[in-house]
Structures are given as C-alpha cells and as structure tokens.
Amino acid sequence: MISDLREINRLLIVIDELQVNNQGKILDVIEQCENIVLGGKRVNHKNTIDFCVSSGILLQNNEFLKYSPLGVKFFKANPEKVWDLNNLQKTLLIENCFLDGFYYEKTISILKQFLKDNKRKTFVFSKQNLPFLHGDPSHIQLLKQIELILEDETKLFVNPEFSKLLSFQLSSKKMSYEELEQKLKINKEVGDIAEQIVLEYEKNRLKNDESANIESKLVQIISATDVTAGYDIESFDGQTNNLKFNRHIEVKGSTNYDISFYWSSGEIKKSSELKESYWIYFVSGINRKTQSFNGEIIKIPNPSHEVLETEKYSSNCTKFHITKK
Numbered sequence: 001m002i003s004d005l006r007e008i009n010r011l012l013i014v015i016d017e018l019q020v021n022n023q024g025k026i027l028d029v030i031e032q033c034e035n036i037v038l039g040g041k042r043v044n045h046k047n048t049i050d051f052c053v054s055s056g057i058l059l060q061n062n063e064f065l066k067y068s069p070l071g072v073k074f075f076k077a078n079p080e081k082v083w084d085l086n087n088l089q090k091t092l093l094i095e096n097c098f099l100d101g102f103y104y105e106k107t108i109s110i111l112k113q114f115l116k117d118n119k120r121k122t123f124v125f126s127k128q129n130l131p132f133l134h135g136d137p138s139h140i141q142l143l144k145q146i147e148l149i150l151e152d153e154t155k156l157f158v159n160p161e162f163s164k165l166l167s168f169q170l171s172s173k174k175m176s177y178e179e180l181e182q183k184l185k186i187n188k189e190v191g192d193i194a195e196q197i198v199l200e201y202e203k204n205r206l207k208n209d210e211s212a213n214i215e216s217k218l219v220q221i222i223s224a225t226d227v228t229a230g231y232d233i234e235s236f237d238g239q240t241n242n243l244k245f246n247r248h249i250e251v252k253g254s255t256n257y258d259i260s261f262y263w264s265s266g267e268i269k270k271s272s273e274l275k276e277s278y279w280i281y282f283v284s285g286i287n288r289k290t291q292s293f294n295g296e297i298i299k300i301p302n303p304s305h306e307v308l309e310t311e312k313y314s315s316n317c318t319k320f321h322i323t324k325k
Helices: 007-018 026-035 045-054 069-076 087-098 104-111 137-145 160-170 177-183 186-209 213-218 265-277
Strands: 058-061 064-067 115-117 122-126 149-151 155-158 233-235 247-253 278-283 297-301
Touching: 007 026, 007 045, 007 064, 007 069, 026 045, 026 064, 045 058, 064 069, 069 087, 087 160, 104 137, 104 160, 122 160, 137 149, 155 160, 186 213, 186 233, 186 247, 186 278, 186 297, 247 265, 265 278
Parallel strands: 247 278
Antiparallel strands: 058 064, 115 122, 122 155, 149 155, 233 247, 278 297
16 A cells, blocks of 8 residues: 555656656656655555556556556646645545545545534544544545645544535435536536537537538637636537537536436526527536546437427426525
8 A cells, every 4th residue: 555645746757757659667667766766765666556556547558557637637737746745636636536436435434433513614533532533544644645634633624625525425315426516626527528528529520420621620618718608619510601600519417327417597598599509418427537438428409498398308496596685
C-alpha cells in the first residue's frame, strides 16, 4: 500500500520524461524513480504504480504504463512539477479515488464512524468520546494527507468542502445517481464529457450522413460562454443555404443507462420557443475515468411537446422557486 501520496507526482513526472508513443516501460520508470531523491527515504515504487492503476490514474498494458484521462488531469494540475500535492490534486483524489472509485468502500467504512455536527457543518469524530477510529491505519493516514480528514486537539472532522458529497454517500434515503450528480460538481464533469461526445457525434452525422461538410465544421459548444442560452450546442439538420444554425441541442448525460435527467425552467422555455429546432440528446453509460461512453445517444426532438405533452415520459417537480408577492 502506498504510504505517501506525494509519490504519485514523482511517478507521473518520470513517465512524462520517459514516455514513447504516450507510454513508458514499467522497469524503466521504476529505475528512473529510484534515481530521483525526494524526501530522503527509500520507496517501493511498485506500490505507487499499483495505487495509480487501481485508482484509475494510470492505465497498464502488460509492461507499459500510460496516463488515463484522470492521470492527464492530475499531471496537468502540477505544471511546476513539484513533489507536494496541491489543492487541486487533493480534490481530484478525493472525488475520483476516495469518495468514488476503487477506494470508496474502505473510505466510507471509516467515515461512517463520524457524526453530524451542524455547527461545524460537517461530520466529526470525537477523540474524547471514543478511544480510536476503527479502520486501516494506513488508509486513515492517506485521508489525512489529502485533507479529507482534518483534526484538532480533541476531534477529527471531515473537510467541510466535501461534507455535502459525503452526506449523500452516507444517506439511507433512496436517491438516483442523477440526483446526486445534479447537486454536486460531478454533474459538471459528466455534463462536459457528454457535450464533447455529442459534439463529435454531430460533426460525424453531418459529414457522413448528410454530406454537409461545411456545416460539420461549424458545429459548436456554447454552454461555456452563454450559460443562459437554454441549450448547449448549435448544429444543423443538414445542408443549408445560409449556414444559420437550425438545430439547438440541450445535452444531458449520466453514468447510468435509464433515461433520467433534470430539465430547467429556462431550458423548457427555450424549447417552447424553438419547437422543432430544439433537441435533447441524452448520453447514457458515461465513464468518467476514460471520458467515453458505452451506452447510447438518445435523441428527443421538440421535447416541449414530446416530453411534456405526450405520455412517453413522466416528470416530477423536485423544487419550487419562491418569491414574495
């Protein structure tokens, strides 16, 4: 088991230096790691490799290693190529490895011993009330290294930044994964992946199915620059005379496979305005680590009619916007 998560940086830096065709040979990587003196101690670099592969930071193909999409994010989050983990890297580990992914169960078994503390707005383990925290001591130390667990003289407590995520993970209430994604930053990550998938899909559809080569090159994501547009992508039905966008796509994505998504009032209003030129594309089976999908892209044309006025879909109001008269 890895004992110092900073070793991940040493490993990724070496792979970056040695890689050929985007991958590095494991034996060469280990040898080079041994030549870099950091922290003044001997390290089992195979343990670091095993951790990175298990947690989805690295992909292993026989005797070679390469970055996964998560590994690319982790490496790029350290542009100075220093050893210490920065806050962004700690967050990536918490959200992708410890409160999700391979080490989720071990983490949750430890954090279940923490109690709600509404004053602190987080979860707390009192050293005075209980003699010690049950669980793998080495794993507890890792949670402290990434500052998911913080401590003072009398208490251990969950970093308040992640208390809401943990509260959903610990909740006994039945909740769809989509609802969790909607409330947390994971939703944005899944949504971004879905948008890229739909962007490439539309480009290929126009070029190969509609022989609209020029239109294919003009398809664009607008959600990053116009958050109030009511849709995410501007595209075309096919060939046009004036190159004006006539397909406006709201992208929904999920790691699950059943159709289930949130549709805001602004998006519904825009759908009612644009009618046949407004579409919802739902991407299912998204894999956050590989940034790909193994489900399907379900297309819903004119959803203000198809979703709200037919019996093909069911909808539930989950919240109200209240103002004083």
